[in-house]
Amino acid sequence: MEIALLLSKEHTTLPLAEVEAVLECEGINYHIKEEGEGLLILDIPHETPDIMMKVIKRLSFTHEAFQILLQNDEDKLISEMEKYPWKDIVKSDYAVRVKKMDKKSQFNTSKLEWEMGSIINEATPGVKVNLEDPSIFIRTILKDGKVIVGQRIGKISKKHFFNLKPHKRPFFYPGSMSPKLARCMVNLTRIKKGQTLLDPFCGTGGILIEAGIVGARVIGTDIDYKMVKGTKENLEHCGISDYEVFREDARKLELPSKVDAIVTDPPYGISASTGGEKSEDLYQQSMRSLQGLLKDDGRMCLATPHYLDLDEVLEGTKFKIIEQHHIKMHKSLTRVISVLTIS
Numbered sequence: 158m159e160i161a162l163l164l165s166k167e168h169t170t171l172p173l174a175e176v177e178a179v180l181e182c183e184g185i186n187y188h189i190k191e192e193g194e195g196l197l198i199l200d201i202p203h204e205t206p207d208i209m210m211k212v213i214k215r216l217s218f219t220h221e222a223f224q225i226l227l228q229n230d231e232d233k234l235i236s237e238m239e240k241y242p243w244k245d246i247v248k249s250d251y252a253v254r255v256k257k258m259d260k261k262s263q264f265n266t267s268k269l270e271w272e273m274g275s276i277i278n279e280a281t282p283g284v285k286v287n288l289e290d291p292s293i294f295i296r297t298i299l300k301d302g303k304v305i306v307g308q309r310i311g312k313i314s315k316k317h318f319f320n321l322k323p324h325k326r327p328f329f330y331p332g333s334m335s336p337k338l339a340r341c342m343v344n345l346t347r348i349k350k351g352q353t354l355l356d357p358f359c360g361t362g363g364i365l366i367e368a369g370i371v372g373a374r375v376i377g378t379d380i381d382y383k384m385v386k387g388t389k390e391n392l393e394h395c396g397i398s399d400y401e402v403f404r405e406d407a408r409k410l411e412l413p414s415k416v417d418a419i420v421t422d423p424p425y426g427i428s429a430s431t432g433g434e435k436s437e438d439l440y441q442q443s444m445r446s447l448q449g450l451l452k453d454d455g456r457m458c459l460a461t462p463h464y465l466d467l468d469e470v471l472e473g474t475k476f477k478i479i480e481q482h483h484i485k486m487h488k489s490l491t492r493v494i495s496v497l498t499i500s
């Protein structure tokens with residue numbers, strides 16, 4: 158089965174890294190056929206659309222995924238459409254939508270939607286068009302003079318990430334991470350449903366919420382009682398009940414058993430809550446304590462500011478950086494997202 162994914166253009170490397178992490182974590186064999194700006198085409202030999210739906214539901218930097226039905230040069234589209242056995246695919250109400258991904262295409266998108274709709278209509282007598290909420294969504298992509306037509310498998314809900322924005326949760330504190338980035342960081346650790354994830358600098362609980370939604374058991378700690386109370390409130394608000402959140406200093410954290418993943422966003426600069434200690438010292442001491450809490454095959458995903466020398470921080474620990482992504486926040490701050498394993 159060939160699957161096309163429309164990736165977010167918000168970042169150049171995170172969307173693909175996230176898709177690969179989730180496929181790997183779900184045990185799905187795949188081969189990348191094409192990867193271009195905003196579009197990823199995968200060959201997934203042994204899976205069904207249902208399994209792909211599970212993958213899509215976890216993603217944050219992907220817009221939608223569809224199973225490819227036709228792929229050709231633009232000038233062959235109409236004749237290919239006329240030959241295609243639409244009766245086998247379009248058995249109930251449907252819509253056709255066209256997306257131009259560059260300026261090269263000769264087609265006018267609404268005219269083409271109408272033309273494709275007419276061809277399908279003729280081939281499927283009695284089946285109705287439903288532009289509002291169709292059971293079958295035929296997605297067409299125009300890119301580089303080529304056209305891809307597919308049946309949508311799933312769409313990532315923008316509403317979820319919008320409704321869970323930090324200022325919409327019961328407890329808010331400045332410096333909270335966006336739910337989209339939090340979900341992506343959780344995914345980069347390849348955590349599976351039922352496994353345990355720790356955020357030792359949990360703040361308002363944004364990372365724990367996303368991990369809880371993908372089915373992880375979550376443990377959160379923070380040095381500040383206010384954050385501990387607020388995180389619990391936010392988790393309850395999001396319907397997450399399998400959690401443990403308590404006050405602790407990440408530099409001295411001990412747990413009864415090791416966790417499968419750590420995802421965290423430690424404080425930047427000088428942290429008032431650690432008595433004005435420089436963040437490098439805080440990171441170094443925390444990393445020493447956290448290395449003993451992660452299982453040998455576990456992964457840690459860490460957000461740090463660009464000016465922190467992570468190699469120096471990790472010196473003398475068992476952590477090894479295996480992947481890094483840079484997110485420019487503003488002129489003077491780039492966030493570095495690193496994935497670490499235990500070597």
Ligand SMILES: C[S@@+](CC[C@H](N)C(=O)[O-])C[C@H]1O[C@@H](n2cnc3c(N)ncnc32)[C@H](O)[C@@H]1O
Pocket residue numbers: 332333334335357358359360361362363364378379380381384405406407408421422423424425428430431439
């Ligand atoms: C950048 S915030 C985390 C934000 C969080 N990702 C969110 O979305 O709300 C860092 C948190 O680390 C906590 N913190 C600072 N020093 C700490 C320490 N030594 N141990 C544990 N938590 C600490 C702060 O109280 C703060 O809540």
